[in-house]
Amino acid sequence: MTPNTPASRARGFTLVEVLVALFAMALLTLMAWQGLESVLKAREASRGAVERAGRLATVLTQWEQDLQAVADTGVAPALQFDGQTVRLTRRGDAGVVVVAWAVRSGRWQRWASPAFTRAEALQQGWLASQQLLGTEPGQVTLAEPAEGWQVYFFYDGNWANAQSTGNVAQSAVPPPVPPSGAGAGNPPGGDARPPAGPVPGLRQQLPGAVRIVVTLDGRTLTRDIALGPTAP
DSSP, rough: OOOOOOTSOOOOOOHHHHHHHHHHHHHHHHHHHHHHHHHHHHHHHHHHHHHHHHHHHHHHHHHHHHHBBBBBSSOOOEEEOOSEEEEEEEEEEESSSEEEEEEETEEEEEEEOOOOOOOHHHHHHHHHTTTOOSSSOEEEESSSSEEEEEEEEEEEEEEETTSSOOOOOEEEEEEOOOOOOSSTOTTSSSSOOOOOOEEEEEEOOSEEEEEEEEEEEEEEEEEEOOOOOOOO
């Protein structure tokens, strides 16, 4: 029987070696977790960027559809910008709709009225669009944060600020009704009647295209859209 010697006995790990091994495993685990966390963050950022791009594409498609359907009714301005809000009248399936696009309180918003088939109702809808605060029913937030925007109109080969006076064109507007009573062309003692036929007036000519420059989340977006046919 062979006596046990130090060389023949199985050698175990010392406490120091075990601690070193545990430290190395912990370090490798930490590095692996940080790498996985970076991958997950990159994937979430990529997914968020794709979603934002998709929403923005939808917004720009709606903007283009609104401009392509602008209706010059002669009852209310067809297209107007006051520095904050673009208002326009556009054709809808059931009539003419007033649409307002605005950048206010850090949000890019769109509002649309019901469809109108009567001139008086359309005028009231246009007046209502001038009093919007951004909290009304029907307001849709399109993008945020939005820091502001500029709008330009294309006239005769040049871009001009939409708030500047544009070209004017002749338009047929309802004639004013003179006071009741006798007068030229009115029966003595009878009610006044407007002369037959339209009376020429002046209105701002619609541009050939519209350019928007809007700042969204610190990035500037520029988009040019040509107007479609403007028959009501």
